[in-house]
């Protein structure tokens with residue numbers, strides 16, 4: 001059976017420096033030599049700093065506060081609000097607005113007694129346990145949690161750049177002005193035109209989302225521009241939900257026929273895009289195959305956050321961590337979660353990021369209470385919409401398999417029943433999931 | 444009073460999910476399920492090899508759908524907070540044995556859980572108060588950034 005989220009390079013998990021004992025020693029210092037269980041007074045002095053107020057970072061703050069009423073929690077995040085990516089493909093057909101996906105940090109501040117600093121984290125001084133911020137401030141920490149999301153490596157596609165993405169060929173892989181640019185381009189696509197969506201090699205955030213986007217756009221075109229076409233240019237041979245999407249596409253978009261509204265080119269036919277010829281609006285595949293489009297939605301390859309590279313938390317392209325507690329394999333007293341970690345075989349999803357956050361903050365709280373962290377438990381559940389009224393679902397579980405080993409994964413994707421009952425039910429659950437998930441992190 | 448109403452809702456949900464699902468079991472499955480790569484047996488072996496995860500972690504792995512401590516009360520996804528232990532265990536066993544359905548979300552979710560894990564979750568949820576976690580108007584003051592102000596679309 002294939003692995004659901006296959007990743008090109010296998011993790012090279014070098015042995016973690018054995019600093020567990022140093023960690024305990026440091027803890028002893030901060031607790032001024034008291035017993036393994038930190039006193040309430042010392043806990044009130046204990047500083048946890050979280051970088052990034054996205055799904056991983058906000059979950060860490062909220063659930064740490066739920067576990068521990070005393071410690072100081074500070075989140076560093078440059079934006080005054082957070083916009084959820086889950087659900088964001090629905091912005092294109094107008095099934096939801098950006099406002100529906102936006103949350104404030106007020107609950108985090110008020111209900112969970114968290115300090116939220118509007119700034120960029122820049123530099124970590126590991127010796128002094130001090131974080132410098134872009135505007136010049138500094139923060140001392142006892143534990144640092146890092147969840148800055150991925151970097152989009154625009155330059156990973158020759159001829160492509162952030163500038164071009166902002167102005168002509170949006171990636172729209174997080175909700176930003178590029179999202180509205182792409183929406184505009186879909187709406188003004190000329191009759192019979194072609195819209196290309198190129199999908200990078202794994203790992204990228206939210207494996208099913210490009211297919212979801214292609215499907216939503218095909219629905220829009222079928223209604224308003226039926227001679228037009230969505231062309232998926234795919235770096236993956238097998239893809240997630242590939243038992244369901246093709247079936248649906250055949251039924252609704254003549255997939256596989258000459259008049260198809262939606263087509264998919266796999267890597268064997270040049271779908272792995274390596275180059276953009278901007279002036280010719282053409283994407284170029286690995287063996288020189290050319291795909292001309294009127295609208296190009298280019299999802300660039302991903303790598304760890306710039307912040308993680310700058311602060312020596314990366315090996316190859318991603319941050320390696322110990323999966324028992326999400327401590328960095330490179331630096332001590334640093335926990336890394338979310339899309340920026342290696343994670344394989346876990347996919348880069350919000351559901352996963354928030355579960356990782358809970359494992360990490362539980363480990364921090366256990367250490368404060370002189371307990372060893374329990375076995376982690378990791379689930380990724382996805383209830384997705386193919387269209388309104390047609391849902392599908394996937395459940396994955398990841399079991400701890402030992403120190404310095406990747407987790408073991410098991411997934412299950414049910415099939416489709418002909419009478420459509422199951423899909424109808426899942427369709428309405430998908431909506432409810434989006435709302436509940438937002439609340440599980442921010443309410 | 445609230446408590447008994449709550450129990451009734453839960454029982455109704457259990458009844459509905461089992462009957463609805465039973466009525467469509469295996470009818471005209473047009474696409475087969477996919478699963479793997481770890482087998483269920485290996486999953487249980489790994490679970491047994493290490494200490495059981497904490498009840499808090501197990502219970503809040505459900506938070507993404509059911510809310511913090513399983514206490515989202517007002518959507519089509521039912522709450523778990525405050526559920527009777529026995530009811531919880533019975534439901535999970537029904538999902539696991541596919542008596543409920545082959546393909547509703549909970550069947551997939553329940554399958555790889557050990558009975559110790561299920562008991563720990565049952566214990567945890569039974570001790571949580573069955574009241575809404577999210578405060579009213581929690582996100583009412585939200586503002587979108589300037590660039591995201593969408594213009595009204597001309598019909």
Ligand SMILES: Cc1cc2nc3c(=O)[nH]c(=O)nc-3n(C[C@H](O)[C@H](O)[C@H](O)COP(=O)(O)OP(=O)(O)OC[C@H]3O[C@@H](n4cnc5c(N)ncnc54)[C@H](O)[C@@H]3O)c2cc1C
Pocket residue numbers: 051052053054055056057076077078079082084085086087088089119120121122147148149150172173174205206209305307337338339340348349350351352353382
């Ligand atoms: C179209 C689409 C659909 C998706 N759908 C789903 C879905 O249905 N279900 C699901 O589970 N997941 C989904 N995802 C994936 C999900 O959005 C991500 O996996 C999740 O956001 C990862 O969380 P994170 O904390 O790692 O990163 P983010 O949520 O991106 O948060 C990172 C935060 O860090 C901040 N930051 C960055 N650098 C710094 C710095 N130097 N200092 C301070 N702050 C910094 C950023 O401003 C940002 O707010 C989807 C993604 C996309 C693109």
